[in-house]
Amino acid sequence: MGGAPAACAGGRRRSGSPSRRLFPRVAASQGGGMLGKGVVGGGGGPRAPKPSFVSYVRPEEIHTNEKEAAEKEVTLHLLPGEQLLCEASTVLKYVQEDSCQRGVYGRLVCTDFKIAFLGDDESALESDIVSGIIHHTLAPKLLKRLFLFSYAAAVHSNTPTNPQNHTVMFDTREDWCWELERTKGNMKYKAVSVNEGYKVSERLPAYFVVPAPLPEESVSRFQGHGVPIWCWSYHNGCALLKMSALPKEQDDGILQTHRSFLDGVYRVIHRPPYEMVKTEDLSSNFLSLPDIQTAYSKFKQLFLIDNSAEFWDTDIKWFSLLESSSWLDIIRRCLKKAIEVTECLDAQNTNVLLVEENASDLCCLVSSLVQVMMDPHCRTRAGFQSLVQKEWVVGGHCFLDRCNHLRQSDKEEVPVFLLFLDCVWQLVHQHPPAFEFTETYLTVLSDSLYIPIFSTFFFNSPHQKEANVGGEGRDAHGAPLHLLTVWDWSVQFEPRAQTLFQNPLYVEKPKLDKSPRKGTHLKHQRQLSLPLTQAKSSPKRGFFREETDHLIKNLLGKRISKLINYSDELQDNFREFYDSWHSKPADYHGLLLPHIEGPEIRVWAQRYLRWIPEAQILGGGTVAMTSRLLGMMEEVRSLQEKVSERHLHQRALQAEAPALPRSSARLSSLFPFALLQRHPSKPVLPTSGWKALGDEDDLARREDEFVDLGEV
Template identity: 60%
Template structure:
């Protein structure tokens, strides 16, 4: 029995209830029934539920001091604070709990969340033994687990003329990190795939309408002896010659590890960034209010997003304007390659901006692409160095596009927020394996016995497991500008024109424009004077100017085609904070009746009114118009409860912002001391 405290509740205030810890989640069951149900109810995870994988940090309060909780506890805390990976913060007061119960619950939570786990001990496996068998429905997400799926994707993108789907890895003979089926250039032989376990072989991602293709490749390890290094060099040269022959276009290599922020940079930036949102109380929130933007900039998270989007634009320039194949190179081609290849397809292929297309893209590039979700999310609590939010970085980049071009996407920002939460729900197998081989081995239990029943893992794409129909509707964008379907005659007449609308005309590549507005010497002088912060901004703008500035500026000078290429705005306020995900649990940050949800609600109400009036016009078209026509209400009563935190929270209580920042009045000392002090003498000087 514990007391769940709010951010500003005193030691004797809160909700009394029972705290439970299982091998699935930590749950609080309050005795006081909540006044209203959440508007966006999840059937799997309740408002007061925390899955074990979602726990980020545990803290104990000892004599008003906060200390991290570890496995070896000499003394039990008066209060336990849980920081979650979805940025919720829970406070549980243990002062009124029996000593034996305190020991049991604290030890249980620490053991379940801090102790390294065995892979087969994850709740995912316990649930899979009892889960219902998945039923395949038509028009579902393409899983890319059959060679047929890959061939259909080749046909859809017109890549089947130069590339082929292979089944050489069907029994994982080539590599355990590669999927059973993938696509390579026509000229690549099966012997080449087997020679170095798929390393050094260009693997197809997507084909552009110009004929150029996006490929990726696992690089050979840098530290090799001379003989092995020489053999690998000869192999790579032979592979490049094979791919560079007609009918293939010229190829440009993009070494992502050297041109983009590293995994360590991403991890460091996000660790700083999330601290801005893990708020323990209102005082902490208002303390950071005055310097919030400088703190945000110092995390470097927004700059990393900008650099990844910029790299995607550079790749699109090569594919679209320069008609050049692009080969993304990374050590295992399963981290930075996943981000850039996915962003390029989202920006260039309108199909990937539909809900099913986006889910199919994640299956192709991330799940089958071998992104190590188990390690990157640290589900086993064994590899803290490898815990890097690469997939979250990708979703944040997509959110930037969604908020800049809402009609171009069939899904909403709520969909992206929910998807980020699904990383930590251990009943879905989608984000809990390092590769497809690990998944397939887990399904069969590692046995070759045909009679043994395989485990039944659930895919995260079955949204009905988590939400009712009314909640699922919030994942779909009603303002999506659906692509008009043209008949065959119209397609033939407008084909060339449509390609011109999609992109710039295909012109030979021009030499890069001069750097910025300043000469080299002046540029260096300004950098020295203004310091590193301004230097970074100058450098970041010059990077794009020296590569794809003309392409970027030319695209932004034309009207946006929501079914063509989309290029995000990178300058200044173009890159924003994903407020719905990061601020949704902070009552002080909400805008009652405001934010993007207020604008969307107004538009939806207007659309509903227009549809209602149109229906009445259609019904009374053959009749005499009646003077007693009821006009539907423009303001919905239930919408008044909504805020910028919708749909994740009802309108919450605000804490009053202090007239002076908290840090300022703390420096003034106590009230008694302030009252007894003389006024400071200030010389005004001559008037």
Template identity: 40%
Template sequence: MPLQKFHYRNLLLGEHDVPLTCIEQIVTLNDHKRKQKVLGPNQKLKFNPTELIIYCKDFRIVRFRFDESGPESAKKVCLAIAHYSQPTDLQLLFAFEYVGKKYHNSASKANGAPLGAGGGGSQKTPLFETYSDWDREVKRTGASGWRVCSINEGYMISTCLPEYFVVPSSLADQDLKVFSHSFVGRRMPFWCWSHSNGSALVRTALIRDVLQQRKIEQRICNAITKSHPQRNDVYKSDLDKTLPNIQDIQVAFVKLKQLCVNEPFEETEEKWLSSLENTRWLEYVRAFLKHAAELVYVLESKRLSVVLQEEEGRDLSCIIASLVQVMLDPYFRTITGFQSLIQKEWVMAGYPFLDRCNHLKRSEKEAPVFLLFLDTTWQLLEQCPAAFEFSETYLAVLHDSTRVALFGTFLFNSPHQRVQQSTDSRIKGIKQDFSLGI
């Protein structure tokens, strides 16, 4: 049997395919006139291009020559790509015109076998959109002192929290409604995961009401303590003070991309490793892994519940909460488990994919937070490959999927936004999908 049949490959994209949402910059050149222009949306091109260069967000550079095409057709191609790669409205993205059912009918098999066949990939990934999904997760982890809360049904409390989430059993719904007004984005504390020893991992936004802060924190911590079988104390981790912020992460990524893409390797070969270190990307990878490992020790050895605090609770806490669970729970190192982890801690927890991925090319909030998480996971995978059901190829395809803008999974800033957009009859085909084509 040919060796290539054992290799993973991306069935969503061909080797040279470039999704429009993956385009970072478009440059047109005319060799004869020595002219060059960076094309933006609705811009005119005053010369006939002989070459088109596409800089991609995934570090690829794709070049096209127009040696055998007419000058006007070359200009039309360049202007069309520039126009459609920089949409001004969410509903102009390709996913809103895409028919998911048609894709799955035609590409549901690879080499004669269903996609995801074998291992954990054949199981259905819980989407955590329903009460029952959360209830099953609570029971799976044995979190006896916690309950599924439904006060956010219809997103009546917070538009950046899921409709259902898990809270300490001792906290009444009425108290939660009152407390919610004091938190940034009304993102009150919600449960992520419980250790078999009873310690729990909890995420929360910061309390903006300074006068009520101490009182509310005390009530929340007491409730979390009551949910612990041994009534152990709560350990609070302020991520804003201990980890780099999203602006730092974006700056490091830009430097990394410049080093890998823009600078000629021959000129930087001798000092490449030091230049890589100077980007601070690896430093940030280490920082997140180190902090996650410290919290693993608190949860497992000290048997204390951990509360992750972040101003909005939608970025750094996504990484740390996910890493802690990957380190402690073997289920999240399976394909189905890892997908459910992303669904639970990123998609449903309100990670702003639309802004951070900058699908509309106008966000000042762009930051590769999700990529940083995949990189930290890759570091763990490299150290303990036998502990994971998936390979680095899966992580790469997962990152590619954030740039495809094909499904609703990585397209919106919150579950509420996805539901809101899906009320339009034009886009009923938009859905969440973890049947990644590999």
């Protein structure tokens, strides 16, 4: 999210002083702490309707003794291909506090990649910086004018990637075959190359997987629409598939062709009693993209705080504003839908077909959540990154439009991928030992959506990327452009910072005992594919059964799922499945379900609150708990070393510990993004609500009594 400490941020209006608008809020953020090294982009979703960044403090009103003269001018560090666009030589930067009488003078510069503040001793105030920032951050752009291409052209094409990175990119047929073999899906599905060179569809990847009996010519018949595409297979043989809907047509001849085509496709994946399928039409009976857009637009306003007075004023009505945004309710609905699909795959032994208009938004979200819940491999860092590549990047999610990188259409800007990360955070928060990565990793990943160095999240499809990189695109050495992937984290962070991505509480999967045990054996896959309940009769007249032609015309496209019989006991099955799982101890390397009751769905504080100093819990929060647990783990390891007298091995074990300070009192709940510093806890509230809690000064003294930060 935005809202980092910025130059000339809004302060408290001084008595008798006229207000002076210097420049509006701009799309920049500034990290603090260990991970604040690079430029981090703002959150996705719709922006505020108009600029609201106001300064009420004149530079001449600041005490002159607070202006520190720099011994030498600070130079601006530019990345390869980065160009300076405009700058203001004298700007005041201050941290959001109750009294805005302390600050630092310096230069504010705007490049084609970042907005940066440099402390120096210049004195002339430039005014063209306002229009420059607005133009280069908010004005519509062309794709080739993104810094992504300038950087790639300036960097040598043979930039090596991290050799320890085992992320599967799914840009070759071999990658898909590997995934089929890993999930045992190769028994019923096959990887096809019918779309090589994007001859069939520019929306589909060059390689993907379809049911083995499906003829490849069926894929090209309607440019990939109406074809079930494989996402993932469960260990019992059931599979998760997705399908983009056929467009609506009014011509009876085309309608009949569509009906015959879908009928044949359906018979491939629905063959009772061994192969059952249920269809989830996400375009008609789930969330809509405008719902997500509206909810996030309201939700993010809670975190665009300019000063302490505004923070405390918002704090009084926090829960009512949070509820009215409906963002947490949307997260709950996404998790519930994923659990419903999981119940079909696990308890009912039924294939699930997700249907959406283009199968590139809600299909990506639901299918990814299902795999995180059911596949422990997706809860490792490499597995999660491979999942994002498969379902989102190669799967054709329109990152360029949904993140509005070109600032061309606010209507298309919907934070679907951020919603997915928020849902994953709920799982990480509820089941920490099940995940190899941390919430800090998820936070940094959400920031990387807006860093125009990596190509991962800046295209609408693999075809668009290939079309804009190949051909005339050349770097400074004349070689084809090499666009970096975000998964090479060494480009952004040093090894010490990357240790914060690794969850020290992760429970690794125990090694399997390969010795045969009496009375236990793995069930054959075909046996596991049998339905647990009485088989349902197959639909009459194929896919469309007894529906009239008029009804078929209305249901083609977005409403295919209405044509499948759903069990009337869906809610009962869901509740029984949900309660039964939560009544047992969690298996961190098996099926994993979240709690979705009201209080269990929470705000992702580290991401949304990290730039608000008043929201920090000094010496507390989950970071403090993790720090104490790590301390206990280190003590246990030390005792084990002494008992076994392996002193030489002790250094290696200590080197594996994350880079966290030993004393939790020196940490903030928003570590590593927030700077550890004291902030006045006295609220600036002209209301009677706070007065009812007692004297403000007395309350501030009582709060400080429980926190001893020591030397910082």
